[in-house]
Amino acid sequence: MKYHLITLGCQMNLSDSERVSAVLEQMGYERTEKEEEATLLGMLACSVRQKPIDKVYNKIAQWNRAKNKRNLITFISGCILPADKEKFLKLFDLIFPMSELSQLPDMIRSYGVVNAASLQTPKPVMPKNEHIVDLWHIKPKYESTYEAFVPIQNGCDKFCTFCAVPYTRGREVSRPSEDILHEVEHLVSQGYKSITLLGQNVNSYGLDKNGEEISFADLLRQIGEYGKASGEEFWVYFTSPHPQDMGRDVIEVIAEYACLAKQIHLPMQSGDEKVLIKMNRRHSMDKYRKIVEDIRELIPQATLFTDIIVGFTGEGEAEFQNTVAAMHEFQFNMAYIAMYSPRPGAASYRWQDEVSQDVKKDRFHRLSEVMKTHTRQYNEQLVGKTLRLLINGTDRKTGFSTGLTEGKLNVRLDRKAPDLKGKIVDVTITSAADFSLSGELVLTEEQVES
Amino acid sequence: MSFLDEIITFAAQNRDAMSIEVMQAIKIDESFYKVKEVRRLTDETFSLRLPKSRFTFKAGQHISLGIQGDYQSREYSIYSGENDEHLEVLVKEVKEGYFSPKLSHLKPGDLVEVNGPFGKFRIDEKKINDHKFVFIASGTGIAPFRSMVRTYPELDYQIIHGVRYGNEAYDKEEYDAERHILCTTGDKTGQVHGRLTKYLKKTKFEKNTQFYLCGNSNMIFDALELLKNKGFDRDQIHCEVYF
Numbered sequence: 001m002k003y004h005l006i007t008l009g010c011q012m013n014l015s016d017s018e019r020v021s022a023v024l025e026q027m028g029y030e031r032t033e034k035e036e037e038a039t040l041l042g043m044l045a046c047s048v049r050q051k052p053i054d055k056v057y058n059k060i061a062q063w064n065r066a067k068n069k070r071n072l073i074t075f076i077s078g079c080i081l082p083a084d085k086e087k088f089l090k091l092f093d094l095i096f097p098m099s100e101l102s103q104l105p106d107m108i109r110s111y112g113v114v115n116a117a118s119l120q121t122p123k124p125v126m127p128k129n130e131h132i133v134d135l136w137h138i139k140p141k142y143e144s145t146y147e148a149f150v151p152i153q154n155g156c157d158k159f160c161t162f163c164a165v166p167y168t169r170g171r172e173v174s175r176p177s178e179d180i181l182h183e184v185e186h187l188v189s190q191g192y193k194s195i196t197l198l199g200q201n202v203n204s205y206g207l208d209k210n211g212e213e214i215s216f217a218d219l220l221r222q223i224g225e226y227g228k229a230s231g232e233e234f235w236v237y238f239t240s241p242h243p244q245d246m247g248r249d250v251i252e253v254i255a256e257y258a259c260l261a262k263q264i265h266l267p268m269q270s271g272d273e274k275v276l277i278k279m280n281r282r283h284s285m286d287k288y289r290k291i292v293e294d295i296r297e298l299i300p301q302a303t304l305f306t307d308i309i310v311g312f313t314g315e316g317e318a319e320f321q322n323t324v325a326a327m328h329e330f331q332f333n334m335a336y337i338a339m340y341s342p343r344p345g346a347a348s349y350r351w352q353d354e355v356s357q358d359v360k361k362d363r364f365h366r367l368s369e370v371m372k373t374h375t376r377q378y379n380e381q382l383v384g385k386t387l388r389l390l391i392n393g394t395d396r397k398t399g400f401s402t403g404l405t406e407g408k409l410n411v412r413l414d415r416k417a418p419d420l421k422g423k424i425v426d427v428t429i430t431s432a433a434d435f436s437l438s439g440e441l442v443l444t445e446e447q448v449e450s
Numbered sequence: 451m452s453f454l455d456e457i458i459t460f461a462a463q464n465r466d467a468m469s470i471e472v473m474q475a476i477k478i479d480e481s482f483y484k485v486k487e488v489r490r491l492t493d494e495t496f497s498l499r500l501p502k503s504r505f506t507f508k509a510g511q512h513i514s515l516g517i518q519g520d521y522q523s524r525e526y527s528i529y530s531g532e533n534d535e536h537l538e539v540l541v542k543e544v545k546e547g548y549f550s551p552k553l554s555h556l557k558p559g560d561l562v563e564v565n566g567p568f569g570k571f572r573i574d575e576k577k578i579n580d581h582k583f584v585f586i587a588s589g590t591g592i593a594p595f596r597s598m599v600r601t602y603p604e605l606d607y608q609i610i611h612g613v614r615y616g617n618e619a620y621d622k623e624e625y626d627a628e629r630h631i632l633c634t635t636g637d638k639t640g641q642v643h644g645r646l647t648k649y650l651k652k653t654k655f656e657k658n659t660q661f662y663l664c665g666n667s668n669m670i671f672d673a674l675e676l677l678k679n680k681g682f683d684r685d686q687i688h689c690e691v692y693f
Contacts, residue, residue, distance in 0.1 A: 081521075082521030082522070083521050083522070084549045085521070086521055157566075157569075159568070159691050166514075167523065170565075171565060244570070273674070274667075274671045277667055277670055277671065277674075277689055277691050278667050278691065279693075280691055282569075282570065282571075282689075284684045284685075285684075286683075286684045286685065287685075288685075289544065315665070347693045348693075351693075352586055
């Protein structure tokens, strides 16, 4: 009895897929990467972009053809717009929101059995999130032994005009802090070194509970206290925060505790006040600037990452130049730059996409060049310094180990070293490039002897 | 109507009489509301009144509204006050639009799905006693300001409302006449003939003013720029864009 699972989209879907695997394996299913071996085929979809949705349609067409040759059950869940859900109802055998994952075994067992419930056609409604807590009670089957994602919140109430997430994942719901702490403690006790707290707006954590849950800053503080008491070395990240709810208290807590990673991902989206308004980001550049000033003051060693969209509706050259100026001002260590594309379900999908693809590409390249000058400069001043590095892979060309610093900078080791995957080691930086560093492993006496 | 629809309708009609526990126990979706009234304000604009029931919000916040059986939803600022007996939104029908024409065809008794409230576009209550409040709205952007005025009777406010024609001064009689400045571009029925920015340019505001801007993005851009040029800090200017 084998299953094959395809996960599309963001880290939140990856985290959800670990819980889907856990449920299926509890039923006795065994995971296979070969579709043709599986009798249960599933997908975690992402309606936020068109490409992954196209992939769903291609894949289900193949799977439905394969049904002519063998018995199969297909299912779909994940981040799905109500309009897509309506279409998927006709294509997949089972469709369910992640909040109903715990009922998947019953759905599979009763599939094909005609009863009153199976004859009822579900009606598409706005996604509901009240029962998402049931999902979080499922212990995930972690894909890695040293890096894990811990959901702390699901849904989004921000309604940015370029984004469809509020319509796919529903309202913001915070996971109980006690559960989060237990999962973090469990992971640390199992030797995990990198833990990322996940949510669409992590720093709105707790706000939906009207005072009955702790704030995001207090959640970080409790994790920090646990980290201090445990004596273990591990790094806790979070993604993504929204500048609207990012207070100085969060930054103060990060500064205080060693286990809270000194890396902050703070999406800016645009450096132009008017474009931010058009995006319905609900914060000003002054507010963004104040957060960055607080980070620089309280955690000067922190690396700063961001997300930027170029070519959004209403972004002329003057507005784009404000983003260029912001890039110079904030000197990000990494900016994930995206060319705007209207996403079905998002409010901006109803507007004319007025910036041509050529102009978007041009702005993308110009902004990338600006970013490079700052990342290069930052990376070069690290040469000669010794940094802690979490080894997480192998360079395809050289075969030498690669890893990430606490600030999530990529480092390639410049010579062969013992296999230390999943370990945090000292590395002396030997050279710098635009987006990566090279380094030499500093061997401990123990490692030298072995 | 299916049995499920009947249950939802029954629950929506009797929500005041049913406890949350009872609704949850029989798995009735608490977010369905029965339309009480569609109140026509102009040919294109109407307000949708729902029972307020247990719904709580802060003046200035918005809700997400869906129609039973439809897969789309839209966000609308709440038009009623926090203590009013109904929950009300102000809607301008976009003839070629998908959603607002459907809303305009709703009748008393039809079901809508309400989620929320959302947003932080609201009055800082600590500032009520020692600040002036200037509300700048275009079109139906006046909705959150009516909610604020109805909620805080003690507010020292002024509304500057930009519309095309005088009949779009929705529920104008509810505001103190000296606090409501109507700017009309299509006729001369307002105190100001022209865009509201014309009024903003020539008007002097006190330093301790909190500005709230709501409406289409072009109005917000222009008003924001004007106020910044007049020397007001960005954190005195609160924006809610309609899209």
